[in-house]
Amino acid sequence: MKSTFFRYISAVLLVLLLPQLANAADVVIITHPATTISAGDVKDIFLGEKQFSGGTKLIPVDNASMQDSFLTKYLDMTKSKYSSSWTKKSFRDGLTPPAIKSGDAEVIDYIKRTPGSVGYVSSAPSGVNVVK
Amino acid sequence: MVTAKIMKMNHIKQGKFSALLKLTIAGILLFSPVLAQAEIEGVPLHGFLDVGYYTNSKDANNPALPDLPRGFNVGSLDIYLTPQFEGNVKGLIELIFETTPEGSLATDLERAQVGYTFSDNATLWAGRYHTPYGYWNTAFHHGAQMQTAVSRPRFLDFEDKGGILPAHMVGLWATGKMRAGDGKLIYDVYAGNGPAIAGNVLDIQTAGDNNNQAMIGFNLGYEFSGMADGLRMSLYGLRGDVVDDDAPPNKTELSMAGAAVIYQENNWEILGEYYRFSDADQSGGTGSHSSWADYLQLGRNFNGVTPYFRVEKTVLDQADNYFAMQDNGQSYFRQAVGLKYDLNQTTSLKFELNNSKFAAEAGRTPYDYRRFLAQFAIRF
Numbered sequence: 001m002k003s004t005f006f007r008y009i010s011a012v013l014l015v016l017l018l019p020q021l022a023n024a025a026d027v028v029i030i031t032h033p034a035t036t037i038s039a040g041d042v043k044d045i046f047l048g049e050k051q052f053s054g055g056t057k058l059i060p061v062d063n064a065s066m067q068d069s070f071l072t073k074y075l076d077m078t079k080s081k082y083s084s085s086w087t088k089k090s091f092r093d094g095l096t097p098p099a100i101k102s103g104d105a106e107v108i109d110y111i112k113r114t115p116g117s118v119g120y121v122s123s124a125p126s127g128v129n130v131v132k
Numbered sequence: 133m134v135t136a137k138i139m140k141m142n143h144i145k146q147g148k149f150s151a152l153l154k155l156t157i158a159g160i161l162l163f164s165p166v167l168a169q170a171e172i173e174g175v176p177l178h179g180f181l182d183v184g185y186y187t188n189s190k191d192a193n194n195p196a197l198p199d200l201p202r203g204f205n206v207g208s209l210d211i212y213l214t215p216q217f218e219g220n221v222k223g224l225i226e227l228i229f230e231t232t233p234e235g236s237l238a239t240d241l242e243r244a245q246v247g248y249t250f251s252d253n254a255t256l257w258a259g260r261y262h263t264p265y266g267y268w269n270t271a272f273h274h275g276a277q278m279q280t281a282v283s284r285p286r287f288l289d290f291e292d293k294g295g296i297l298p299a300h301m302v303g304l305w306a307t308g309k310m311r312a313g314d315g316k317l318i319y320d321v322y323a324g325n326g327p328a329i330a331g332n333v334l335d336i337q338t339a340g341d342n343n344n345q346a347m348i349g350f351n352l353g354y355e356f357s358g359m360a361d362g363l364r365m366s367l368y369g370l371r372g373d374v375v376d377d378d379a380p381p382n383k384t385e386l387s388m389a390g391a392a393v394i395y396q397e398n399n400w401e402i403l404g405e406y407y408r409f410s411d412a413d414q415s416g417g418t419g420s421h422s423s424w425a426d427y428l429q430l431g432r433n434f435n436g437v438t439p440y441f442r443v444e445k446t447v448l449d450q451a452d453n454y455f456a457m458q459d460n461g462q463s464y465f466r467q468a469v470g471l472k473y474d475l476n477q478t479t480s481l482k483f484e485l486n487n488s489k490f491a492a493e494a495g496r497t498p499y500d501y502r503r504f505l506a507q508f509a510i511r512f
Contacts, residue, residue: 049309052249093255094247096216
């Protein structure tokens with residue numbers, strides 16, 4: 001009786017958690033193979049606060065097909081606020097907002113050929129660094 | 133007298149489309165091949181545009197005073213470029229196009245900066261930049277769409293539109309941020325050509341410091357995070373000698389110190405800046421003179437609609453030549469109430485009603501007026 005109860009509870013929890021786990025796995029941060037960053041740097045990189053990793057200049061690139069998920073998960077902000085934040089940053093500090101690529105394929109291609117680049121995709125590809 | 137002063141506040145800048153501007157554009161074209169091709173794809177063009185409408189009451193106590201301009205108007209077209217060059221070198225070029233009260237086109241090279249980024253914590257700029265005192269001047273400047281209110285606080289307006297401080301400077305500017313605790317320490321240190329007062333308006337001396345009176349300043353602040361995310365507090369100061377064109381010229385040591393508290397989070401906007409002046413008369417021997425200026429603006433965003441309220445006040449000692457010699461140096465009190473409606477993230481419609489009262493002071497005519505302003509502002 002007790003084990004049946006726990007099996008039900010476990011099944012319910014699994015059903016409830018699966019979408020969360022799926023969402024958490026949705027956004028994969030990748031970098032050029034010669035570029036090393038930590039997951040804790042992602043927010044600062046995409047807000048223009050961190051521009052270097054060692055001696056390498058970092059180049060963040062947005063992925064239009066996943067931007068909402070990425071902004072929610074890593075920056076905790078809406079697209080509107082992100083855009084507004086970059087307008088202020090660019091206007092005051094002379095920085096250029098991240099280029100926007102249409103989807104995973106474009107991002108991966110850009111990351112592979114651009115030293116210092118940092119992007120995000122829906123699944124981990126080969127030939128790039130995956131940030132954990 | 134006041135007529136002339138009001139009209140002079142909007143003096144024509146046409147003709148300032150100088151060789152410097154042409155040189156800058158030529159420089160961009162010349163250096164474009166060495167833009168870091170691997171890092172960026174072209175040079176993005178950014179900008180702001182605003183058009184509007186305003187009308188105002190007439191001062192019943194001073195019927196001889198002229199009306200301020202009224203009716204539909206083209207505000208300004210602001211274009212800026214942020215080219216990123218190789219070797220941590222970057223540029224910031226900003227051009228501004230405005231119409232004068234007379235209807236002619238005024239152009240200005242608003243900013244022309246070349247910078248070198250040493251690290252995440254330090255960038256050194258050289259050229260013409262927005263003077264980094266307080267918060268408003270560097271955060272919004274000509275970017276009307278970014279600011280909630282239609283108008284700037286008058287004392288922080290541009291030199292020819294009501295401002296009492298050099299909103300621009302030509303020289304060197306070091307700036308950066310560094311993590312400190314949970315938040316970030318932010319700093320600006322700058323030095324450049326000291327302004328002069330010519331024709332009763334501050335002249336920032338873009339072409340060179342003709343009176344050899346350098347100006348230095350700093351802005352040191354802290355950006356909080358976590359529970360206090362969105363809160364920023366800073367202290368700042370500015371010091372330098374200012375010579376005017378009186379006969380004989382007066383020399384005043386301008387000494388300003390101030391503090392700002394800014395909160396922009398959870399749909400709230402609270403902006404407050406305070407400026408204290410302790411200016412010393414270097415030529416007439418009248419000693420030191422104290423003055424102050426401040427503003428407080430509160431706004432709250434309700435799903436894209438942001439009502440706001442602002443009060444601003446200056447108490448400027450007219451025995452201080454720095455203020456006495458400026459058309460903009462009359463003490464005043466202003467209240468403003470308004471509404472900003474965001475049609476989308478890059479387009480805003482704004483309305484403002486403000487009430488201004490200028491003090492009766494030595495050499496000044498007291499006057500007051502109310503003004504209604506509407507503004508349609510975009511960014512791109």
